[in-house]
Amino acid sequence: FIPNALITVGGKVLVFPMDGSHWVNMKVLVEELHARGHNITVLVPSNNWYINKTSSYYNSVVIPMSDKLNERIDSFLPRFLQNSREAASLWTQIKMQWELLDIISELHFQTCDMITEMFENNRLMQSLQDSKYDLVLTDPAFGGGMLLAHRLGLPLVFNVRWSIQGEGHFAIAPSPLSYVPFPGAELTDNMSFLERVRNIFAYLFGMFQFAVMVNPHYTRICQRYFSPDTDILTLTQGADIWLMRNDFVFEFPRPTMPNVVYMGGFQCKPPKPLPPDLEEFVASSGEHGVIIMSLGTLFHELSEKLTDEIAAAFAELPQKVIWRHIGRKPASLGNNTLLVKWMPQNDLLGHPKTRVFVAHGGTNGVQEAIYHGVPIVGLPLVFDQPDNLSRMKAKGVAKIVDFTTMDRNTFLQAIQEVLHDPSYRMKMQHLSRLHRDQPMKPLDRAIFWIEFVMRHKGAAHLRTESYKMPWYAYHSVDVMVVLFAFVSLGILCTTVIVRFLCYKIGWRKK
Numbered sequence: 001f002i003p004n005a006l007i008t009v010g011g012k013v014l015v016f017p018m019d020g021s022h023w024v025n026m027k028v029l030v031e032e033l034h035a036r037g038h039n040i041t042v043l044v045p046s047n048n049w050y051i052n053k054t055s056s057y058y059n060s061v062v063i064p065m066s067d068k069l070n071e072r073i074d075s076f077l078p079r080f081l082q083n084s085r086e087a088a089s090l091w092t093q094i095k096m097q098w099e100l101l102d103i104i105s106e107l108h109f110q111t112c113d114m115i116t117e118m119f120e121n122n123r124l125m126q127s128l129q130d131s132k133y134d135l136v137l138t139d140p141a142f143g144g145g146m147l148l149a150h151r152l153g154l155p156l157v158f159n160v161r162w163s164i165q166g167e168g169h170f171a172i173a174p175s176p177l178s179y180v181p182f183p184g185a186e187l188t189d190n191m192s193f194l195e196r197v198r199n200i201f202a203y204l205f206g207m208f209q210f211a212v213m214v215n216p217h218y219t220r221i222c223q224r225y226f227s228p229d230t231d232i233l234t235l236t237q238g239a240d241i242w243l244m245r246n247d248f249v250f251e252f253p254r255p256t257m258p259n260v261v262y263m264g265g266f267q268c269k270p271p272k273p274l275p276p277d278l279e280e281f282v283a284s285s286g287e288h289g290v291i292i293m294s295l296g297t298l299f300h301e302l303s304e305k306l307t308d309e310i311a312a313a314f315a316e317l318p319q320k321v322i323w324r325h326i327g328r329k330p331a332s333l334g335n336n337t338l339l340v341k342w343m344p345q346n347d348l349l350g351h352p353k354t355r356v357f358v359a360h361g362g363t364n365g366v367q368e369a370i371y372h373g374v375p376i377v378g379l380p381l382v383f384d385q386p387d388n389l390s391r392m393k394a395k396g397v398a399k400i401v402d403f404t405t406m407d408r409n410t411f412l413q414a415i416q417e418v419l420h421d422p423s424y425r426m427k428m429q430h431l432s433r434l435h436r437d438q439p440m441k442p443l444d445r446a447i448f449w450i451e452f453v454m455r456h457k458g459a460a461h462l463r464t465e466s467y468k469m470p471w472y473a474y475h476s477v478d479v480m481v482v483l484f485a486f487v488s489l490g491i492l493c494t495t496v497i498v499r500f501l502c503y504k505i506g507w508r509k510k
Contacts, residue, residue: 010037011454012131014154015058016138016145019048021296021362025245026139026159028267031057032447041131043148045114061124063114069106076103080382100382105213108164111142112217119151119225128152134454135240140164140171143218146235151225155458156239157450161246161363162384163236164214166206168244171236172467174255177203181252186390189252237467240459241449245363247442249370249435250391259462261449265435266442267364268371271350278322281338282353285320291415292348293358294324295379296365306406308332313412319355319419322348349374355425356418361385366392373432375424377414379403397428 013033017026030040040058044051047065054060080096118124135155138145140163149156163171167183177199181187185202187195218232240259247264274282282290291314295302302310307330314321315334325339333339345365348354349372359365361380366388369376376398378389392398399414418424440448453459472478 010039011134011451012039013041013450014128014131014133014136014148014152015040015042016136016148017042017044017051018139018141019045019050021364022139022141023048023050024364025267026137027057028443029137029159029243029446029450032443033450034058036447036451041133043118063117065110065114065117069103069110072106073103076100101209101213105217108142108214108217111144112221115144115147115221116224118148125151134457135450137450140168140236140239143232143236146232146239147218147221147225150230150235155453157241157243157453158239159243159245159446161244164218164232165210165236168242169254169256169260170206171233172242172464173257173260176255180254182206183384183387186387188391188394189254234467238463240453240463243446243449246367247435249431250366252391257462257464259459261445263442263446265367265371266446267346268368269346271347271372272344274344274347274351278344278348281320281322282348282351285353288318288320289353289355290320290322290348290351291317291356291358292322292324292343292345292354294343294345294365295360295381296362302327304328304330309406309408310411311337313408313415316408316412317415346372356415358415361389361392363388370397370428370431370435373425373429375399375418375428377401377411377418379406395427395431397424397431399424 015026015030017023030042034040034057042051042055042058042060044053044060044062045065046062047067047069052060053062076099080100129152133152133154135157136145136149136152137157137159138149140146140158140160143164146156158168160168162168165171169175169180170182175182178196179189179191181189181191182199182203184206185195185199187199191199215232222230222232222235242257242260244260244262245264245266247262250264273279293310304327307325307327309332310323311330311334312332314323314337315332317336319336321334321337322343323337323339324341324343324345326341329339346368349357349368354372354374356377357365357369357374358377358379359369361376361378362385366376376389376392378385378392378398378400380386380389380400381403389398389400393400399418401411401414449459466474
């Protein structure tokens with residue numbers, strides 16, 4: 001028996017996605033919503049990498065965009081990796097980091113251009129209004145979805161790990177820097193004095209980056225199309241539900257909010273049978289098992305020198321290796337290594353013969369490794385990857401190899417340590433048991449709250465109003481000032497009275 005209050009008749013969802021690995025997990029929600037009878041429309045930039053313009057799961061609205069930024073990113077990433085490996089001068093490293101920040105800034109600028117293109121297209125906006133969507137589902141790493149939801153007056157649901165301000169919690173929940181590590185600082189919730197200093201500086205740099213490289217683009221849009229008191233942070237904090245792509249198996253304990261729903265590992269599934277040729281290769285590993293390696297959607301092709309070092313290290317192992325690799329075949333490739341352009345990563349991680357996962361540390365891969373209980377050898381490259389892997393290292397389930405100094409020996413030693421030290425697998429399997437021991441599946445929980453917003457036209461009762469308070473009221477600075485004034489006035493009055501009484505007593509004695 002299902003109560004009528006929990007039945008949601010096919011709703012209409014407008015999806016403003018983010019490309020790359022973010023689309024991989026957004027697609028999981030889109031397909032599940034479609035399977036439950038909802039009508040989905042996805043806004044697709046014409047220059048996207050992975051979002052199909054046609055699909056049986058959703059309708060698409062294609063927004064024309066330039067390809068120039070994609071070309072810049074494609075040329076930057078190999079140079080970034082090369083400079084990291086070649087011990088470039090400090091000035092060169094600073095320039096590369098600044099160029100990375102500039103690319104991120106330009107991505108936000110491009111998002112705002114896309115929104116402007118949409119807002120100025122009266123026919124498109126009227127079509128979106130007439131479609132009477134129930135909500136907007138978006139990834140808040142970029143602000144387009146928030147701006148569109150506000151313009152259409154629709155409830156807003158986030159599929160979130162990162163917001164435009166950084167890690168999602170920092171945009172909505174109290175985050176004391178004394179024990180909540182800021183992403184990028186690679187710290188834990190147990191910090192020494194110097195680590196707390198480092199944490200504060202990391203936070204200040206993150207806020208500086210947002211203020212200088214990100215916020216001005218959205219301020220321009222808000223001032224042009226909305227009221228003067230509207231800003232992108234207010235729109236972000238006004239979202240109804242935050243579907244957080246992690247949980248406290250991965251995250252350190254920290255304050256949270258009622259409208260934050262944890263769905264870490266929602267994309268993970270029990271493994272399906274492997275294709276026959278891949279199963280035959282895995283089975284041939286015998287008692288040694290297999291190692292799988294994938295560096296995600298952006299960094300699938302490394303330099304020839306580095307791939308040769310990796311291949312040489314793999315060749316010395318008794319295990320079979322499945323390596324997602326695009327590019328020239330390494331000269332040192334061993335007979336135990338199979339190169340593939342694509343692999344069923346979830347199914348391989350769930351295979352009983354898989355021993356180690358060599359990964360760059362993206363959130364999706366880390367969550368799948370936790371779900372299947374496979375320890376990690378980490379090669380963090382950029383973005384959130386070093387921080388994700390530092391959390392896994394702190395929990396004793398990952399060995400990190402410094403990408404900038406790695407050679408075949410250090411890489412081989414790291415793999416052998418994870419293979420032969422049983423604590424890595426035991427601790428990861430413990431995390432897997434904790435992650436799976438839940439009253440309902442993360443994906444079911446996520447869909448429930450999306451449908452909850454449809455049924456109730458939002459979730460205002462779960463959303464704090466603190467984001468509408470000025471900073472001095474939020475931190476009670478005004479209260480402390482008034483109390484200090486009253487205490488100071490009381491001390492002053494008492495001092496005057498005491499001095500007056502002392503004068504009177506002394507005058508009488510005289």
